Amino acid sequence: MKRLFQAAAFLAAGTLVLPAQADDMNMKSPEELLAGAKAEGQVVVYSFTSRIKKVEAAFEEAYPGIDLVGYDISSTEQITRLQAEYQAGVVNADVIYISDAPVVYDKLLGAGIVTPYVPPRVADRVPAAFKAPLLAQRLSTKVLMYNEEANPNGPPIDNLWALTTEAWKGRVVMVDPLQRGDYLDLMTEIVLQSDAMAEAYEAQFGKKIALSSGARNAGEQFIADLFANDLILVGSTDDVNAAVGKLGQSNPPLGFTSYSDRRDNAEEGWALQLANSVQPSPGIVFPAVIGIAEGAKNPAAARLVIDFLMGDESATGGAGFKPFYVPGDYATRTDITPHPDAVPLSEFAAWRVDPAKTAEIRADIADLVLTLQ
Incomplete structure (x- = not known):
């Protein structure tokens, strides 16, 4: 029929x-x-x-x-x-x-x-x-990017968990994951990579991770801590790019955006660069x-x-x-x-998304993000 x-x-x-x-x-x-x-x-x-x-x-x-x-x-x-x-x-x-x-x-x-x-x-x-x-x-990508004019020697952090510390409170930018699916996929992958996130936590803080009430794994704990550290949510990738990449900043924020947006650096007056060395990964491909x-x-x-x-x-x-x-x-x-x-690509540290695995828990991560906003 x-x-x-x-x-x-x-x-x-x-x-x-x-x-x-x-x-x-x-x-x-x-x-x-x-x-x-x-x-x-x-x-x-x-x-x-x-x-x-x-x-x-x-x-x-x-x-x-x-x-x-x-x-x-x-x-x-x-x-x-x-x-x-x-x-x-x-x-x-x-x-x-x-x-x-x-x-x-x-x-x-x-x-x-x-x-x-x-x-x-x-x-x-x-x-x-x-x-x-x-x-x-x-x-394509959604990865952590930094301002290379303000940080000529490389990214100012070497571990994703640094984004949850006082030094980066209110200084991390990303598009609302509930408005753009690629960013929700990023949050979901962080949860799927919880073992790596737990190892990175120990590397950053020198102790094993202790999960707070409601967090089932290191990935969920990271998301909760990131939001609690005054994560700035914006409406578009261009908003992230401008906040992070604008030339002339002395202490710019970091942000999750598209690696390929470096193509607009000259035209837009940005200095975006990939934080590829950040552990355990800068994001997703x-x-x-x-x-x-x-x-x-x-x-x-x-x-x-x-x-x-x-x-x-x-x-x-x-x-x-x-x-x-x-x-x-x-x-x-x-x-x-x-x-x-x-x-x-062989040296790109971003995690490869497995669409089937992402689909299995994506709705749960959306619910988590909703409770944190």
């Missing part, structure tokens, strides 16, 4: 793509997709990054006659919007470019709202772990995934956009990948040369 309703919706939209036809389209090269994409004339992308505007300009230059309409929508907002549209029987997006994989895999992919697509042109150059259940275009909306009105153009986002045959990925070829973003394609100004 669900398939019948979906087929009816596709017909109403003027495009019917049956499963066999979709499978056939999935095997087409960009050149083979182009005629259909031009006939569609448009493609709508929901993107969790504002860099979609740069992709839009580059895509339209590469493929004249196809209008890419990009919407900059946070992952949390995307999930809510896509669920609402699906319930209403409405398909507004063609391509979904999103992070927060623990929720996406469950609530969007599992519900049939988003479907996977791996461009055949690059399939053999993306490791299996990054092709399923959705294609990961790159790895996670996949930025791409899929096609179920019932997409422009299926050929959607596939063409995803192929474009994966980069061309050059060493740096060309125009499609240029907005993401920055220090702090890591291509999943094995043949794209790592950015020379970034910490090599």
Whole structure:
């Protein structure tokens, strides 16, 4: 019955793509997709990054006659919007470019709202772990950053637990984890890494951790202590970046943000730098995934956009990948040369998020954060 309703919706939209036809389209090269994409004339992308505007300009230059309409929508907002549209029987997006994989895999992919697509042109150059259940275009981050102008010799702390001490009271900034899923994933990973957090506590304070009432492990204790130390919650990553990175500060705060935002240092007047040496880890690295909306009105153009986002045959990925070829973003394609100004992925101390494990306790950590605010 669900398939019948979906087929009816596709017909109403003027495009019917049956499963066999979709499978056939999935095997087409960009050149083979182009005629259909031009006939569609448009493609709508929901993107969790504002860099979609740069992709839009580059895509339209590469493929004249196809209008890419990009919407900059946070992952949390995307999930809510896509669920609402699906319930209403409405398909507004063609391509979904999103992070927060623990929720996406469950609530969007599992519900049939988003479907996977791996461009055949690059399939053999993306490791299996990054092709399923959705294609990961790159790895993104939420990590501790500091102001390198004010701290030319490196980060001013060497242990995450230092953030809970009097010296950093009211001087740690992050986006509200209940408003942005990536930051909730960071809090969740800290709990999942409780053994490492317990070891780091002993290294910082010279004694074994004693859990307070209500804390079940070292990770939860750290979160509670961080909030009790007047953690500053803000509304956007840019707010964190400005507070931490602004030039001319003598005693700037530290903050959890995106490593890749160092790309804006010169333009914005920031001095952001990664605190990679902080124990037990500066934060998390996670996949930025791409899929096609179920019932997409422009299926050929959607596939063409995803192929474009994966980069061309050059060493740096060309125009499609240029907005993401920055220090702090890591291509999943094995043949794209790592950015020379970034910490090599092999030396990057951030924890790799396991979406399945994160999903198991994420709601509990959200409840914890709620009680601490």
